[in-house]
Amino acid sequence: MRRLMNFLLGTARVCFSGPFPERLINLCAQNGVEFWGVEWLDEHTVRLTLRRRGLKKLEELAGRVDCRVEREGSRGLPDFLGKFRARYAFLLGLAFALCAVTVLSRFVLVIQVTGNETVPTAVILSQLRQLGVRPGVYGPSLDRKQLAQEALLELDGLSWMALNLYGTRLEVVVREAVKAPERLDTAENVDLIAEADGIVVKVEPELGDRLVEPGDTVAAGDILISGTVTLEPPLYSDAPERYYQVHARGRVWARTWRTLTAAVPLEAQVKEYTGQEKSAWAVQLFGRRVEIFGTTSISWSEYDKITTVRQAALPSGDPLPLSLVRETAREYVPRTVQVDREAARALLEEELLARLEEQIGPDGTVSAYQCTARETGGRLEVTLTAECREEICAEQPGRPLPPSGEATSPS
Numbered sequence: 001m002r003r004l005m006n007f008l009l010g011t012a013r014v015c016f017s018g019p020f021p022e023r024l025i026n027l028c029a030q031n032g033v034e035f036w037g038v039e040w041l042d043e044h045t046v047r048l049t050l051r052r053r054g055l056k057k058l059e060e061l062a063g064r065v066d067c068r069v070e071r072e073g074s075r076g077l078p079d080f081l082g083k084f085r086a087r088y089a090f091l092l093g094l095a096f097a098l099c100a101v102t103v104l105s106r107f108v109l110v111i112q113v114t115g116n117e118t119v120p121t122a123v124i125l126s127q128l129r130q131l132g133v134r135p136g137v138y139g140p141s142l143d144r145k146q147l148a149q150e151a152l153l154e155l156d157g158l159s160w161m162a163l164n165l166y167g168t169r170l171e172v173v174v175r176e177a178v179k180a181p182e183r184l185d186t187a188e189n190v191d192l193i194a195e196a197d198g199i200v201v202k203v204e205p206e207l208g209d210r211l212v213e214p215g216d217t218v219a220a221g222d223i224l225i226s227g228t229v230t231l232e233p234p235l236y237s238d239a240p241e242r243y244y245q246v247h248a249r250g251r252v253w254a255r256t257w258r259t260l261t262a263a264v265p266l267e268a269q270v271k272e273y274t275g276q277e278k279s280a281w282a283v284q285l286f287g288r289r290v291e292i293f294g295t296t297s298i299s300w301s302e303y304d305k306i307t308t309v310r311q312a313a314l315p316s317g318d319p320l321p322l323s324l325v326r327e328t329a330r331e332y333v334p335r336t337v338q339v340d341r342e343a344a345r346a347l348l349e350e351e352l353l354a355r356l357e358e359q360i361g362p363d364g365t366v367s368a369y370q371c372t373a374r375e376t377g378g379r380l381e382v383t384l385t386a387e388c389r390e391e392i393c394a395e396q397p398g399r400p401l402p403p404s405g406e407a408t409s410p411s
Helices: 002-009 021-030 052-064 077-082 088-102 121-130 144-154 341-360
Strands: 011-017 035-042 045-051 068-075 110-114 158-166 169-176 190-194 198-207 223-226 228-231 242-245 249-265 267-285 288-294 303-313 319-338 365-376 379-391 393-397
Touching: 002 077, 011 021, 011 052, 021 035, 021 045, 021 052, 045 052, 052 068, 068 077, 110 121, 110 319, 121 144, 121 169, 144 158, 190 249, 198 223, 223 249, 249 341, 249 393, 341 365, 341 379
Parallel strands: 110 169
Antiparallel strands: 011 045, 011 068, 035 045, 158 169, 190 223, 190 393, 198 249, 228 242, 249 379, 267 288, 267 319, 303 319, 365 379
16 A cells, blocks of 8 residues: 555655765654655765655755755656656547546446347337437436336336446346236137138047037038037936037147249349449447538439448447448449249249248148149249148137027036
8 A cells, every 4th residue: 555655646766965964864754754765875875765745845954954965766656647748639638538437437328128038129228218218318317216117107018127327337127027818708609610621630629519520521611619518408308408608619630722822023123233332421429420421412313322330339249329330322223134933933932831831820730732833924923732731720709599499507
């Protein structure tokens, strides 16, 4: 600690001589002048080290005992800064650096969002920006608790939010709401019908009367599992049949055949670049754009605009609200060319298979498929015919009770 204080305050190495140098040493001790490293060069000459602030007092005391003081050297922070006394650019840079450390460090430069999975980060940041939370805002002025509550009212899917300020970094911690399970109204009368034609291969009823068996052929709209449950009367009884209505549940698997068609023109417009380019440079700081070079005025009728952004970042990888933007405009002339038929057919087949997988769902499988292509009216048309195995149940409101039946409760 003593060495640190000596560096901050500065030290000086002096040599003094006189008829009685020991008297000067005694006067320094009596007047509170701190010194150390005393070295006797001869009986009239002494060398020692003291702090810079004691030099003036030492010279005053030396005059009282008829001693001559010579300064041999000095060390410490004051001497280091003194070297730049006439270098105004360095002093200006030092002042700016100190201002940046003491003032700019109070502003928010980085905003991080953690804890979200389904709610996009961009949505959370956009809502916070509407409330005034953005890079460049003065951190201590933020009422973080109130801002978190206001943001939660506007963001669906979040149950909790906290804003934590760490210097120039604002951390937004969120917790997503747990969705309540969908409630199934078992008292509602619902039938399960076929949403596609097919041959039934498997029936898994859970609630309701099954009306089909494996091997049956069904058409779209046929009832597979009825929500109207029939209670047979006792044997040899004249009592009528009883019915009660439920929300039918279950799964029915079937072999289905689906046909999908897609087409693409055989001619396409492409871009032929002329080689003419124009560029413009700009700087974005805290969301504000400043043009620095080039022009954004374009006189061409057809051109592409390419924007390249170089984002400044901290060593940790967190982005800073400072970026260099380059916008390049490239002129082109549209030209009509013939489409590669094989590539177009492969692209359409891939698109049709994706549509087929979307229709049969994640549990469905494609047993076999065949694609055919033909050219008509300047277009290439591809037809996909596929045999699938899929779950074909869909819900619809149940049928009314038979007029001659007697209703009863499920219990």
